[in-house]
Amino acid sequence: MTATDQVSHRERKRARTWTAIHLAAANAAATHDHLSDITIESIADAAYVSPRTFFNYFKSKEDAVLGLRAAVISDTVVDEFLIEPGDDLVEKVAFLLLTVFRTTNHKQITQTEYADLMERHPELARRRFRYIDDVQALVAEFVTERLVASDGWTSAHPDESPEEAAQMVVTVAGAVMRAAMHPILTRPDLEGTDADAILHRKCAQFRSVTRP
Template sequence: MSDTLSPRLRERKKAETWAVIHEAAAKLAHQHGAGQATVEAIADSAGISPRTFFNYFQTKEDAILGLREPFLDPDLSSRLTADSGLLGQVSRLLVTVARTAIGDTDAARFRELMRQNPGLIRRQMEYMAKAEALVCQAVAALLERDPSWSGGVEGFDLNETARMVVLIAGVPARFSITSPNHDLSEGLATADLGPALSLLHHVQRKIS
């Protein structure tokens, strides 16, 4: 095995171990409830030590839901533009960053686990707040570079302004995912936001 391949193989092994731990945790929580899915039980089911468990997950809730630290690609944040389409850009960025925290976990099982174990919702919301904070930082940086925004808005500073933009931009995602016609088993993708964004723009024009 060449040295140049070793890092790649180590990453693959790490990803495989992560998946084994998550699968063991999710299965235990689904069958017996999150309360019975202790770190020790998860580690035993996954064939690892509790110490190894904490190399991959901070808490058992993270393992059950398959949560990772959200990540914002610098290339995506650099593409933001402070124009009339800013809300749409930020809405899509929010969904993209939120999905890095959830990854490719089984969306249907993810929701079923939270339905069965409402206590898991709080942990999931903490990760969504982390994703939102990353997007807020990107929006604040964008507004700071734009003379028409850099001073904030009507007595509110730049960070407060960025936070308001991000909160408004989050409405289409919430509208879409709670729509009766949305298939919850598929999660939410940026392509799903189109109708909700269009409705938001129409409502803005009506009430402004």
């Protein structure tokens, strides 16, 4: 077996373990009225792993139920996201946040099952919202790098701190994205709604109310 085969085998094994834990947690949530009645130990037992292994894959049982992973910025986004003169930074960063937020979702259950879980356990929506905070922190670092790399931005704002500017833009863009995502994350019947279209409308609304 080559080194590449070994890596591929290890990745497949990790994927199987991740899925087993996620499905065990989702099944437990579907059969209990309260998440507090579900233990990490019971999820691990159902997935045939140890509690220690559970925490190698998920930060909490809520994350396991939802099939959430840490946010990542893909190589494609890194290559394509550039800040140009005249860009609407709030809208551009809002869509960047949405793109990165989507990388946290790797659920292996059906939309109907997912909607049922969200309706059965409203606290799961709050857990998803907390992931937006993680996404914002990750994106703020990335946007800072892009502002520094943008000759047009640095020449137009020579006295501005890129770090502070990025934090401000990401905070505002994050508020717009939250406004767009709130109904989707809190109402199971809207799961699957076109988030891009909603975010476009919210960005337009933000421009309308903040610009004369």
